[in-house]
Amino acid sequence: MSDILRRGRLSSTPDEDILNFTSSMSADKWIFEADVLVDLAHTVMLKEQGIIREQDCSKILQGLLKIKEEGIESLDYSYEDIHISLESRLIDMVGEDVGGRMHSGRSRNDEVATCIRIRLRDEMLSLMEELTGLRNVLIDRASGNVDTLMPGFTHLQHAQPTTFAHHLLAHADALSRDSGRVKDAFSRINKSPLGAAAFASTGFNLNRERTCSLLGFESLMENSMDAVSSRDFLIETASVLANIMINLSKMAEEIVIWSSTEFSFIELDDMYASTSSIMPQKKNPDTAELMRGKSGVATGSLMSLLTICKGLPLSYNRDLQEATPNIWRSVETTRSAVRIMKGMIETMKVNGDAMYRQSTTGFTTATELADTMVRLADIPFRTAHQIVGVLARGDGNPSLEDIDAVASDVIGEKLSSRGLTADMITEALDPVLNIKKRSIPGGPSPDEISGAIEKRKAELEAEMSGISDLNRSIETSLEELFSVVDKSINY
Numbered sequence: 001m002s003d004i005l006r007r008g009r010l011s012s013t014p015d016e017d018i019l020n021f022t023s024s025m026s027a028d029k030w031i032f033e034a035d036v037l038v039d040l041a042h043t044v045m046l047k048e049q050g051i052i053r054e055q056d057c058s059k060i061l062q063g064l065l066k067i068k069e070e071g072i073e074s075l076d077y078s079y080e081d082i083h084i085s086l087e088s089r090l091i092d093m094v095g096e097d098v099g100g101r102m103h104s105g106r107s108r109n110d111e112v113a114t115c116i117r118i119r120l121r122d123e124m125l126s127l128m129e130e131l132t133g134l135r136n137v138l139i140d141r142a143s144g145n146v147d148t149l150m151p152g153f154t155h156l157q158h159a160q161p162t163t164f165a166h167h168l169l170a171h172a173d174a175l176s177r178d179s180g181r182v183k184d185a186f187s188r189i190n191k192s193p194l195g196a197a198a199f200a201s202t203g204f205n206l207n208r209e210r211t212c213s214l215l216g217f218e219s220l221m222e223n224s225m226d227a228v229s230s231r232d233f234l235i236e237t238a239s240v241l242a243n244i245m246i247n248l249s250k251m252a253e254e255i256v257i258w259s260s261t262e263f264s265f266i267e268l269d270d271m272y273a274s275t276s277s278i279m280p281q282k283k284n285p286d287t288a289e290l291m292r293g294k295s296g297v298a299t300g301s302l303m304s305l306l307t308i309c310k311g312l313p314l315s316y317n318r319d320l321q322e323a324t325p326n327i328w329r330s331v332e333t334t335r336s337a338v339r340i341m342k343g344m345i346e347t348m349k350v351n352g353d354a355m356y357r358q359s360t361t362g363f364t365t366a367t368e369l370a371d372t373m374v375r376l377a378d379i380p381f382r383t384a385h386q387i388v389g390v391l392a393r394g395d396g397n398p399s400l401e402d403i404d405a406v407a408s409d410v411i412g413e414k415l416s417s418r419g420l421t422a423d424m425i426t427e428a429l430d431p432v433l434n435i436k437k438r439s440i441p442g443g444p445s446p447d448e449i450s451g452a453i454e455k456r457k458a459e460l461e462a463e464m465s466g467i468s469d470l471n472r473s474i475e476t477s478l479e480e481l482f483s484v485v486d487k488s489i490n491y
């Protein structure tokens with residue numbers, strides 16, 4: 001048997017069916033490049049620690065760079081994972097007496113955990129950038145719609161007038177918390193398990209701090225058992241991703257509703273629409289529907305991860321291999337959903353007239369009318385609520401006479417005799433003035449919203465520079481790794 005892993009202890013090979021069942025090769029495409037980095041850093045460190053000879057180190061590094069260049073396609077897929085396939089390819093290239101020394105003081109257990117963390121941190125950094133992109137677009141479109149009136153909803157029933165800007169900023173704020181959660185998760189992802197070996201560390205004098213820093217990690221996953229066995233960082237990330245997708249699914253649902261003829265609040269760009277194979281007139285918001293649907297992928301991945309990790313004894317168990325693809329599925333779906341949502345929001349046409357027309361239907365100014373009675377006729381809110389509730393059985397546009405008639409029934413007194421005038425009622429029923437009055441923090445008044453927009457723009461700038469810092473710090477470490485690699489090769 002030529003299989004470098006099985007030839008010792010095992011005497012038969014898995015057939016194709018068994019191999020398909022046990023192999024992680026297809027999902028390992030996600031970590032091929034990370035695996036090369038891990039091999040390079042480990043090899044350099046082995047040489048620095050005097051564990052392998054300089055000339056062997058040089059040959060291994062050259063082999064690894066060649067493998068990196070050839071890409072994953074050149075690897076043998078009949079191995080059970082990328083790590084062993086890559087090592088086998090290296091041994092083919094440089095011989096076992098050299099290549100067979102690379103795995104000293106290491107296990108695939110610390111190797112795979114390190115690879116997953118390297119790839120995932122990159123994905124998270126890209127996601128952070130994409131999220132700021134989407135938030136930026138929401139804030140941008142909010143700035144253009146500070147005065148665009150629309151009905152706000154509770155229970156999907158017309159509730160009170162608000163503005164489209166207020167509505168868009170609500171989504172932007174939810175996504176800002178998502179960004180914060182991605183960053184938090186990143187801080188627990190970016191830790192190095194390398195050097196933990198199988199789980200009990202190793203008797204070789206490894207320099208864990210060195211590989212940690214060459215690979216751009218923030219610090220060590222210290223306890224070697226914890227380092228190889230914990231996948232809480234995957235569960236945490238999947239949960240963060242699921243939350244993002246839930247938020248996006250809510251936006252997607254609104255896009256679907258708003259695109260309907262009944263609402264006609266927005267029209268998606270044709271790019272994001274599909275048509276019917278039988279009904280030639282149809283323009284369907286398929287992209288938004290799919291986004292709603294794809295949120296199921298993220299929730300499903302989280303559930304899978306939780307279930308796979310539950311009840312596993314320390315330390316490494318092969319079940320963990322089954323956990324990993326879930327995070328790739330989820331991160332891929334979520335990242336593309338964030339990008340697509342950005343495009344949909346950026347390009348959609350807003351029908352301000354339809355929104356305005358709907359902003360007062362359904363007596364959306366009823367609350368302000370009741371509040372006006374409280375403020376200007378000095379009656380308790382609960383009483384005003386009853387009076388306006390009775391008036392709401394009518395056409396939603398009550399006159400002072402209508403109000404006086406109902407008030408006489410309810411409290412035995414006209415509100416006009418308590419100071420309420422027709423002008424006050426006109427003002428209360430005006431949706432624009434409704435909005436203007438809602439000027440306490442977080443309200444939809446144009447002044448308040450303009451301030452909120454400025455504040456969020458500044459926050460986004462600060463976040464974007466924080467993301468560049470994180471990217472730069474990883475890049476600097478990897479540049480250092482490649483420069484050490486270069487210096488360790490005797491051409």
Ligand code: ARG
Binds near residue numbers: 109112324
């Ligand atoms: N493919 C494996 C995984 O994803 C790598 C680690 C294998 N370790 C082992 N002891 N069989 O988890």
